Amino acid sequence: MEAVKSFYDTPVPARFTGMLSWLITLDHKRIGLMYLFAILFWFLLAVLLGGAIRLELMFPGENIMHADLYNSAFTLHGVIMIFLFIIPALPAVFGNFFLPIHIGADDVYFPKLNLLSWYLYMTGGVIAIVSLFSDGFPDTGWTFYVPFSISTNTNVSTAVFAAFILGFSSMLTGLNFITTIHKMRVKTMGWLQMPLFTWSLYATSWVQLLATPVIAITLVLVMVERFFNVGLFDPARGGDPILYQHLFWIYSHPAVYIMILPGMGVISEIIPVFARKSIFGYKAIVASSMAIAIAGSLVWAHHMYTSGMSDTAVFVFSLLTFVVAIPSAIKVFSWVATLYKGAIQMTPPLFLSLCFIYLFSVGGLTGLVLGAAGANIHVHDTHFVVAHFHFTMFGGTGFAFFAALHYWWPKMFGRMYDFKKAYAAAILVTAGFMLHYVPMFVLGLQGMPRRYYDYLPQYAAGNFFAGFGAMFMILGIGLMMVNLFLSFRRAQISDPDPWGGVTLEWTVPSPPPVHNFVTDPDVLDYPYDFSGVVAGAVNKSRRT
Amino acid sequence: MEKTAHIFEYKTLALTLAGLLVMTGVTVGAACIDLGWVNVWIALTIASIKASLVLVVFMHMKFEGRALRWSFLSTVCFLAVMIGFTFWDVAFR
Numbered sequence: 001m002e003a004v005k006s007f008y009d010t011p012v013p014a015r016f017t018g019m020l021s022w023l024i025t026l027d028h029k030r031i032g033l034m035y036l037f038a039i040l041f042w043f044l045l046a047v048l049l050g051g052a053i054r055l056e057l058m059f060p061g062e063n064i065m066h067a068d069l070y071n072s073a074f075t076l077h078g079v080i081m082i083f084l085f086i087i088p089a090l091p092a093v094f095g096n097f098f099l100p101i102h103i104g105a106d107d108v109y110f111p112k113l114n115l116l117s118w119y120l121y122m123t124g125g126v127i128a129i130v131s132l133f134s135d136g137f138p139d140t141g142w143t144f145y146v147p148f149s150i151s152t153n154t155n156v157s158t159a160v161f162a163a164f165i166l167g168f169s170s171m172l173t174g175l176n177f178i179t180t181i182h183k184m185r186v187k188t189m190g191w192l193q194m195p196l197f198t199w200s201l202y203a204t205s206w207v208q209l210l211a212t213p214v215i216a217i218t219l220v221l222v223m224v225e226r227f228f229n230v231g232l233f234d235p236a237r238g239g240d241p242i243l244y245q246h247l248f249w250i251y252s253h254p255a256v257y258i259m260i261l262p263g264m265g266v267i268s269e270i271i272p273v274f275a276r277k278s279i280f281g282y283k284a285i286v287a288s289s290m291a292i293a294i295a296g297s298l299v300w301a302h303h304m305y306t307s308g309m310s311d312t313a314v315f316v317f318s319l320l321t322f323v324v325a326i327p328s329a330i331k332v333f334s335w336v337a338t339l340y341k342g343a344i345q346m347t348p349p350l351f352l353s354l355c356f357i358y359l360f361s362v363g364g365l366t367g368l369v370l371g372a373a374g375a376n377i378h379v380h381d382t383h384f385v386v387a388h389f390h391f392t393m394f395g396g397t398g399f400a401f402f403a404a405l406h407y408w409w410p411k412m413f414g415r416m417y418d419f420k421k422a423y424a425a426a427i428l429v430t431a432g433f434m435l436h437y438v439p440m441f442v443l444g445l446q447g448m449p450r451r452y453y454d455y456l457p458q459y460a461a462g463n464f465f466a467g468f469g470a471m472f473m474i475l476g477i478g479l480m481m482v483n484l485f486l487s488f489r490r491a492q493i494s495d496p497d498p499w500g501g502v503t504l505e506w507t508v509p510s511p512p513p514v515h516n517f518v519t520d521p522d523v524l525d526y527p528y529d530f531s532g533v534v535a536g537a538v539n540k541s542r543r544t
Numbered sequence: 545m546e547k548t549a550h551i552f553e554y555k556t557l558a559l560t561l562a563g564l565l566v567m568t569g570v571t572v573g574a575a576c577i578d579l580g581w582v583n584v585w586i587a588l589t590i591a592s593i594k595a596s597l598v599l600v601v602f603m604h605m606k607f608e609g610r611a612l613r614w615s616f617l618s619t620v621c622f623l624a625v626m627i628g629f630t631f632w633d634v635a636f637r
Binding site: 178206210211242243246250298301309310311312313317 | 611615618619622625626629630632633634635636637
């Protein structure tokens with residue numbers, strides 16, 4: 001019997017071979033991989049920028065860069081990490097690749113729009129690069145706060161325009177996913193038979209679609225203000241700078257959930273597979289995803305307690321912030337309860353998922369410190385915030401991205417990586433992470449402000465340890481990437497289901513064929529039913 | 545699947561257009577009378593009715609399915625909540 005050709009061997013006309021066949025592809029799997037390589041490029045660039053920042057702060061005074069360059073370095077680190085890595089990483093790469101397969105479809109509902117989203121993403125990235133090499137590096141931080149962003153002479157307009165374009169890419173992807181989930185699910189798959197990663201993408205997509213236009217129009221207003229001096233945000237012209245902060249955070253706080261929700265979806269996929277046990281509280285996790293999407297959109301002003309907004313607003317937004325903790329805690333409880341009494345099989349994806357649970361929990365709990373208005377006043381704009389943010393975003397979404405890479409790598413490329421190196425890299429990254437960010441909590445409580453180029457002598461020890469941890473972390477990330485890419489030198493795996501997963505991607509060959517399913521797939525009544533796997537049957541009858 | 549065409553009569557379209565123009569006139573007229581904070585609510589109410597007419601008639605929302613209607617409603621709710629919640633700050637400064 002002839003082996004099924006993978007999507008890498010898609011037949012193309014003679015004049016559209018090689019790279020061109022990828023650039024004009026409408027295949028969701030190819031587009032997912034195109035996102036993967038672009039996103040990895042940006043991620044590694046931003047990691048190096050972050051490393052340079054910490055190297056500069058490792059010792060007091062000027063070390064490797066002057067103050068202006070430092071301002072630009074943390075701006076670029078933030079802009080690239082947020083807009084070019086964390087927001088698109090999980091939905092654009094793994095959402096594109098696996099969402100249609102998870103629901104038994106052959107592609108997304110709008111394949112051409114999907115390719116357009118990738119081109120918009122690349123265009124936004126190129127414009128961001130251009131902003132570096134014309135009229136000075138932007139130096140506002142990723143938040144583009146007024147009135148500084150409308151008065152500085154650096155090239156803020158181009159950077160803002162890049163973020164505007166990237167917003168469109170994000171919106172179109174969200175629109176595509178919502179439509180795909182509604183319209184293209186295989187007929188036998190009900191809403192409560194969908195995998196949890198798909199559910200998390202569904203919740204994320206709604207936030208992308210509803211909140212992103214707010215930032216898009218806000219960034220346009222910043223450009224209008226810069227070019228035409230209208231006076232929307234400039235107090236000298238009767239504008240309201242706090243209004244900018246409202247508009248910015250109306251998007252950017254929900255954006256935090258755009259970043260973390262798909263990560264939570266990934267963890268919900270991995271944990272039951274390696275616990276060989278049905279996920280605890282499937283419906284509660286689904287409900288909590290939607291609750292996070294809704295409640296997370298109502299708490300934006302907890303970033304603004306010290307901005308000068310009314311005390312009533314401080315009270316209301318602080319109260320609402322505590323509400324968001326509930327659905328997040330439901331998820332963490334469900335993951336831990338799934339592991340309880342499971343037949344646990346330790347693998348790199350599970351190891352990274354366990355690291356995620358710990359790091360994200362610390363990030364979440366320190367978020368409560370910041371959500372409480374009284375405590376927030378003391379640590380606002382200090383390194384405490386930097387540590388909290390990185391615990392949730394890097395410890396959360398970043399580690400979920402690593403876990404997803406290790407979990408789905410064999411499916412995407414048909415190659416298995418070396419486990420020992422994967423563990424070594426994961427341990428290095430996690431240990432480096434702790435050494436990097438825990439001192440920042442202490443520095444913040446001691447009162448060291450964030451984004452400062454230099455510091456008082458009492459902050460020297462904390463900054464030294466943080467820099468030391470950063471080097472470990474970068475080394476670990478480097479090892480992780482090398483290990484994954486070295487897998488291409490290994491033989492192709494023959495087992496389509498190396499982990500014993502039960503969602504639909506494990507029923508198709510690795511890598512998947514051009515057309516995901518020859519016939520309608522066999523959908524389980526309950527999406528995490530491992531009875532067949534535990535009994536050793538390993539779903540052979542379900543394979544297409 | 546067979547597609548069904550949704551075509552409004554010219555009379556309906558013309559009446560809608562006339563309604564929109566009249567309401568534009570009312571908006572301009574209301575702006576000329578100083579009614580304090582009521583001015584804003586009059587303008588917002590008229591604008592909402594106009595937007596609804598455009599959506600229902602010109603953009604054929606009348607014929608769309610439940611999913612699209614809910615999508616639209618959730619968008620309106622999102623906008624209302626975002627603007628409304630900003631007033632926790634603006635109204636109490």
